[in-house]
Amino acid sequence: MSTKFEFAPMPDDTGHFGSYGGSMVPPPLEKAIAEVTIAYESIRQDPAFRKELHTLYKHYVGRPSPIFFAKRLSDAIGGAKIYLKREDLNHTGAHKINHAIGEALLAKYMGKKKVVAETGAGQHGVAMATACALVGIECEIHMGQIDIEKEAPNVTRMKVLGCKVVPVTFGTRTLKDAVDSAFEAYLADPENQLYAIGSVVGPHPFPMMVRDFQQIIGEEARDQFQEMEGRLPDYVMACVGGGSNAIGLFTAFLNDPKVNIVGVEPAGKGLDTSEHAATMTLGKPGAIHGFKCYVLQDEEGEPLPVHSIASGLDYPGVGPQHSYLKDIGRVEYQSATDQECLDAFMTLSRKEGIIPALESAHAVAYAMKLAKQLSPEQSILVNLSGRGDKDLDFVVEKLGL
CATH class of the missing domain: 3.40.50.1100 (Rossmann fold)
Incomplete structure (x- = not known):
């Protein structure tokens, strides 16, 4: 780029x-x-x-949250190195x-x-x-x-x-x-x-x-990654529902043209079904909750019912800044299905001892998919926006563990 x-x-x-x-x-x-x-x-x-x-x-939340090189995950996937911005370590467990x-x-x-x-x-x-x-x-x-x-x-x-x-x-x-x-x-x-x-x-x-309150994520991450690797990451990515954790990471990298930025939406049970929340992928400009943005909507302009395995991504609209960044081509929006999310949830848990929130697991899932297509010299920084304590009972029941 x-x-x-x-x-x-x-x-x-x-x-x-x-x-x-x-x-x-x-x-x-x-x-x-x-x-x-x-x-x-x-x-x-x-x-x-x-x-x-x-x-x-600093003294209550525990900032700065660290960046972690997920070596065992990266080795298992092959291709690019995957790094995690550990917002899951914040007090209360998320960004x-x-x-x-x-x-x-x-x-x-x-x-x-x-x-x-x-x-x-x-x-x-x-x-x-x-x-x-x-x-x-x-x-x-x-x-x-x-x-x-x-x-x-x-x-x-x-x-x-x-x-x-x-x-x-x-x-x-x-x-x-x-x-x-x-x-x-x-x-x-x-x-x-x-x-x-x-x-x-x-x-x-x-x-x-x-x-403004969330952009501390990207400000920290930009400095931390350069300190660790001597350069900026090739890709930064985060899950997108409304989009706060994503814009928090993305803001610091918007003016770096060599950094590819990817938002990952919930494809739910598939983009070819009605059970998803892929607003940026399949929505169109509209209005919801007092503002204009991309919206999953019916022919009358009313928001459609949406679905995601991750409750925090279950929203038919998206932040207006994300909508603008999509239109000008600065941010690419991809998606991950419920099953891909669950696979990433379990893989990260067992390869790195980190149990992610189901929301964050969408970004991990797409990073795992993308890493295979990239070289070992390239890097992906994922915002691990939350921890998965809240999701354990649901996942255990879903997977029959």
Whole structure:
């Protein structure tokens, strides 16, 4: 790759990444969302806030997370060397704590009494409940009933942390409906509550704000990899649902034309079926949850039901910045099936003693496939966005172990 990419502002003053993003919210929320934007623009420039955030990243989250060369996995696969950015080692077990602490501090700064949020696999829910306990603010998490049953350990963690878990029993009873439910709860009292979105989705300023909190992943990884190998990786990749862990890694490499960037979506039971969540691969531009992005949608423009073995990827939309990066050709979006994900989950567990989240296993699966096509001199850096403790009971039952 030799192209020098020219980027539009990401986002512009109206919260758009190219033609994607923006803020399409009900009139009662316009004032509240504008206040969030003003507060975030103020706090992000505040040296005291930045110092507090980075102090907590270091002494509470455990940053920087290390990079690990997966030698036994690489040797078993053949071809390129596979490296892992170990976000699974963060406090609470995933990248979600990076933005959860930022949003909890923002809520405290704004004088809010409560944080309302959604969760799919429960990692954002646990991280948000943790961050709210840390800063001393009430927390309410909306979670689809199917995901509550599938991710029981994370539900227990949220309750232990003092969080109110609201089961969502309408629609598909998964992530999209949890977002709908959380938005309704936020709309009931935006003056006293902050809606802490769990990915780089939703109306402006959330895609920008969550990206800003997550880009520490890529900033660390870029320096760490150069220190380890004396150069940049040939490929960086991450799983993509809403896309927060991916944009967190990708941002630091966007201006490096020799670094290939790959987002890996859930192909579910196959791209030739209706049971997948491959938004970037098979979706088209539309609108969902107050912003424009690629959406899996029907002929009337309504979001389609989606499926992934990984609850955190089970979403019919995607971050607006990802949509823009796809259109300009800077990021390539691929996919991995449920079965490929399970195979990668077990292979990484048994070759390296690292049990990945099912979400992260999608990226590992595609890295394993790609590595075979590359030379031993080449390298792939995968964002291992979370650990698989939450998925163990499900995987054991699924595989009959």
